[in-house]
Amino acid sequence: MEIAELSDLLVWAAATALAVAMIAFAVDLGRRTDERVEVKAQERVAAGSVTTTAGADAPAPVAGTDGVAEPRRRAAGIAMSTTWLGTAMLLVAIVLRGLAAGRAPWANMYEFTMVGSFIALVVFLLLNLRRDVRFLGAFVTGLVTLFLVVGLNSFHVAATGVQPALQNYWLVLHVGVAIAATGIFTVSFVMSALQLLRDSRDAGSPFLTRPGFHWLDRTPAPAALESMSFRLNAVGFVLWTFTLIGGAIWAEDAWGRYWGWDPKEVWSFVIWVVYAAYLHARTTRGWSGRRAAWFVVVGYACVLFNFTGVNLIFNGKHSYSGLS
Amino acid sequence: MSGRTYRPEGIADEFTQGVRGGENQDGTTPSSGTPAPTTPQVPWIGWRGMLRWTWRQLTSMRVALMLLMLLAVAAVPGSILPQRGQDPAAVVEYLGEHPTTGEWLDRFGFFEVYSSAWFSAIYLLLFVSLVGCIVPRTIAHARALRNRPPRTPVRFARFPARASGTTSATPQEVTAAAEAHLRGGRRWLPTFRVDTGDGTVAAERGYLRETGNLLFHLALLGLVVAVGVGQLMHYRGQAIITEGRGFANAVVDYDTFESGAWFQPESLVPFSMTLDSFTSEFATDAVAFAQSRDFTASVTVTEPDGSASAETIKVNHPLVIDGSKVYLQGNGYAPDLLVHDAEGEVAFSGRVPFLPEDQVYTSRGVVKVPDVSAGLDQVGLIGYFLPTAVIDEDGSARSVFPLPESPLLVLEVYRGDLGLDDGVPQNVYRLDTANLTPSLDADGERVKLLLEPGDTVDLPDGLGTVTLGEEVPRFVALDLRHDPSLAWVLTFSLMALVGLTGSLFLPRRRVWVRSWTHDGVTHVEVAGLARGDDVGLQPEVDRTLAAVPGLSPDPAEPTPDPAPTHETKEG
Numbered sequence: 001m002e003i004a005e006l007s008d009l010l011v012w013a014a015a016t017a018l019a020v021a022m023i024a025f026a027v028d029l030g031r032r033t034d035e036r037v038e039v040k041a042q043e044r045v046a047a048g049s050v051t052t053t054a055g056a057d058a059p060a061p062v063a064g065t066d067g068v069a070e071p072r073r074r075a076a077g078i079a080m081s082t083t084w085l086g087t088a089m090l091l092v093a094i095v096l097r098g099l100a101a102g103r104a105p106w107a108n109m110y111e112f113t114m115v116g117s118f119i120a121l122v123v124f125l126l127l128n129l130r131r132d133v134r135f136l137g138a139f140v141t142g143l144v145t146l147f148l149v150v151g152l153n154s155f156h157v158a159a160t161g162v163q164p165a166l167q168n169y170w171l172v173l174h175v176g177v178a179i180a181a182t183g184i185f186t187v188s189f190v191m192s193a194l195q196l197l198r199d200s201r202d203a204g205s206p207f208l209t210r211p212g213f214h215w216l217d218r219t220p221a222p223a224a225l226e227s228m229s230f231r232l233n234a235v236g237f238v239l240w241t242f243t244l245i246g247g248a249i250w251a252e253d254a255w256g257r258y259w260g261w262d263p264k265e266v267w268s269f270v271i272w273v274v275y276a277a278y279l280h281a282r283t284t285r286g287w288s289g290r291r292a293a294w295f296v297v298v299g300y301a302c303v304l305f306n307f308t309g310v311n312l313i314f315n316g317k318h319s320y321s322g323l324s
Numbered sequence: 325m326s327g328r329t330y331r332p333e334g335i336a337d338e339f340t341q342g343v344r345g346g347e348n349q350d351g352t353t354p355s356s357g358t359p360a361p362t363t364p365q366v367p368w369i370g371w372r373g374m375l376r377w378t379w380r381q382l383t384s385m386r387v388a389l390m391l392l393m394l395l396a397v398a399a400v401p402g403s404i405l406p407q408r409g410q411d412p413a414a415v416v417e418y419l420g421e422h423p424t425t426g427e428w429l430d431r432f433g434f435f436e437v438y439s440s441a442w443f444s445a446i447y448l449l450l451f452v453s454l455v456g457c458i459v460p461r462t463i464a465h466a467r468a469l470r471n472r473p474p475r476t477p478v479r480f481a482r483f484p485a486r487a488s489g490t491t492s493a494t495p496q497e498v499t500a501a502a503e504a505h506l507r508g509g510r511r512w513l514p515t516f517r518v519d520t521g522d523g524t525v526a527a528e529r530g531y532l533r534e535t536g537n538l539l540f541h542l543a544l545l546g547l548v549v550a551v552g553v554g555q556l557m558h559y560r561g562q563a564i565i566t567e568g569r570g571f572a573n574a575v576v577d578y579d580t581f582e583s584g585a586w587f588q589p590e591s592l593v594p595f596s597m598t599l600d601s602f603t604s605e606f607a608t609d610a611v612a613f614a615q616s617r618d619f620t621a622s623v624t625v626t627e628p629d630g631s632a633s634a635e636t637i638k639v640n641h642p643l644v645i646d647g648s649k650v651y652l653q654g655n656g657y658a659p660d661l662l663v664h665d666a667e668g669e670v671a672f673s674g675r676v677p678f679l680p681e682d683q684v685y686t687s688r689g690v691v692k693v694p695d696v697s698a699g700l701d702q703v704g705l706i707g708y709f710l711p712t713a714v715i716d717e718d719g720s721a722r723s724v725f726p727l728p729e730s731p732l733l734v735l736e737v738y739r740g741d742l743g744l745d746d747g748v749p750q751n752v753y754r755l756d757t758a759n760l761t762p763s764l765d766a767d768g769e770r771v772k773l774l775l776e777p778g779d780t781v782d783l784p785d786g787l788g789t790v791t792l793g794e795e796v797p798r799f800v801a802l803d804l805r806h807d808p809s810l811a812w813v814l815t816f817s818l819m820a821l822v823g824l825t826g827s828l829f830l831p832r833r834r835v836w837v838r839s840w841t842h843d844g845v846t847h848v849e850v851a852g853l854a855r856g857d858d859v860g861l862q863p864e865v866d867r868t869l870a871a872v873p874g875l876s877p878d879p880a881e882p883t884p885d886p887a888p889t890h891e892t893k894e895g
Contacts, residue, residue, distance in 0.1 A: 158611040158612070159611075160607070160609070160611045160612040160615070161607065161612065161615075161617060163615060163616050163617070164616055164617065164618055164619050164638065164639035164640065165639050165640065167618075167639075167640060168640045226857075227857035227859075230857060231857070231859075234828040234829070237824075237828070238821070238824055238825050238828060238829075241820070241821055241824055242821060245817045245818070245821060248813075248817070249814070252810070253640050253641070253642060254639060254640045255651075256560075256642070256649070256651040256653060256803045256805050257805070258810070258813065259551075260409070260410060261402055261403075261407060261409065261410060261437075261438050262410065263403040266399050266400070266402055266403035267403060269399055270396045270399050270400060273392055273395050273396040273399070274393075274396050276392060277389055277392040277393055277396065279828075280385060280388060280389050280392060281389055283335055283336055283385070283856075284334050284335060284336060284385040284386060284389055285334050285335065285336040285385075286334070286386075287386070287389060288336060310403070314403060314404075
């Protein structure tokens, strides 16, 4: 039959499109590096400089501002259109899944993976409408492809209704907002990870100054990545706070207590505290910059564990994966 | 800024620093903010000094950050190890499996992490730190609420956002237009707080940002207090009732009852409740066969004044009676059993809840039959109730669907001293068979009695008979809870959410405008400063400039400053 199977097929198709997009983004990132290296070399020749340190102290003017007449980036174009295509197919797959199950399509791990990936893509695409963040593309599409394939292979369950405890409009709100927060945290994690890499490269880390990491020079300066990541994290943190409050309201109705230190609640709390620590670290002398970025990495690791580990290892009230 | 801005130790705040670094525009040097903290060099600062130093450390941002990290780490063990509050049986099991480590973990409170001394210490210190930081900040903010924007600096070169242009309007007109633009349309809540001078405009917005920040932290404090008060005043009782029966809201009528230290038993409103019927629905499609789809308990509630009303309780839809909530937490079958002993006396009669153990309601239960007639053994029956039973070829029975389509009761029989006369409370759902004699058949296998509704079967070894009632009543497990702090918990949570949103998304900006006439042309300069990263700052400055009447695009950078005018939006 039918709708549910079509939905699964579309997810496979979306994963394929996004894999193509990832490769194209990677090609673009690499090619742009070559350009830049050439430009640099020309500059150096023009200036009669004899230094041979390539990019060790790259002052990195603004990335993304198309100051120099930039040649058409075909790979980037292909990457963007396949990303749009993959996102659109994922959206259709989600809608079909909802139709097949007759409810909001985010009640088990597979559906959570599907919708969370979609949100991450949408965040990336929307950001890209306002400014050039195509350097994120390879990582966002790569992560999403990975998520989708793992979801299809390991978390997939048949589309069906839900048990009485889940029959509540809070399923739409609490889980929906949690998924949105997760999607946003995914993109901000990529930014903070790039910030750390770029920062290390700029600081002359022996590993990251290898030629293989030239593409890092194409990413914005660490400070710019930091501020972009912060803006997303701020949104994600507010959504996560809402997830906790909404979850508590729902738990009060469904389980007879608003907070009971269920493993999922514990880890959601840990995530909240880690991101709260991140927001504090940003404004603390000596902790902003690199150290604050590590909080984002740790926070995202907790988000991933809260989703996978807590669902699959621990036995709690949030065991709705549908997997046995 | 005239008022002193309180800032906890170690906080980095470019906004205030930006002004502090200002070219002494108003003469007063802000007194806050010692230069980068140095390690104390004084050999002995006295006890009071020590206390003050400790307090300052505790309320510093750095320590708050450490405590936050500790809190996150300390919460983790509670998700890994079983917790008494959540699953006491699992704790007992763990202690049995790991006698040595279990004992040590228990000693350090690892099975009650969230009420352990160390977890409490972390969050209490965190809240002390929060109070020490937030209260002075609140006072400082309350004072600063009436502050005027800092005066227009002489030079704009050092500000991150700038714009300039020339206009045909006079400086007075420029000032008036900029002021009107910055104040915005609402008289009662101007966007910017604006001061004007001779050809200058100084404007500041975003006091609500700090207000939101303080509201968030104070709401967290309120939340913790509300939760604590709720813990002290709450009560919770569990009762299992079967169809047609009921219970009264009194401590003795609950199977289990727990309450906070401030709970008064008289505060229970003495209503009573009868379970009229219970219905359940299960999926029958192949995909989700036997998954539960709906549970509904129909009850009649009788208030103390005698008025009765019919109500329903569903999962997710607790029934609210007199400020208490009644939840439907479980359900199952309670077969009606009648046991006659060897003398023909009725030794046991009643409904026995069998607790479901899986999705198809394979339910386990225990009957403890006392020795009614003198000289007889006590009899224990252990068995399974199968709502829709099928008997496999090897003779074993199993349930295939949760609804009672062909119910079957399977019992094993034990005799001996069940300990019913010892006066020691027992778990009614468990029978310790260690010292009991099982009834065996000719092959030495335990006898299994199979009963369908209405059947009467002889107990083996001449122990009497057992009868299963015609109807199999349903039981529901109800959970009644009263927590007077709920409204407060919700209120403080929402306040925290609102405050947080404000503190993260309300921009805090200062904008200055200066205009002067030179060679018959009016030059206008606008500068902006923001707290933290603010992508909207340059647009704000540009909009302010655009509000100037008769503006012509800046032809040749009339700015006296040599610095580049437009820094790119992001670094």
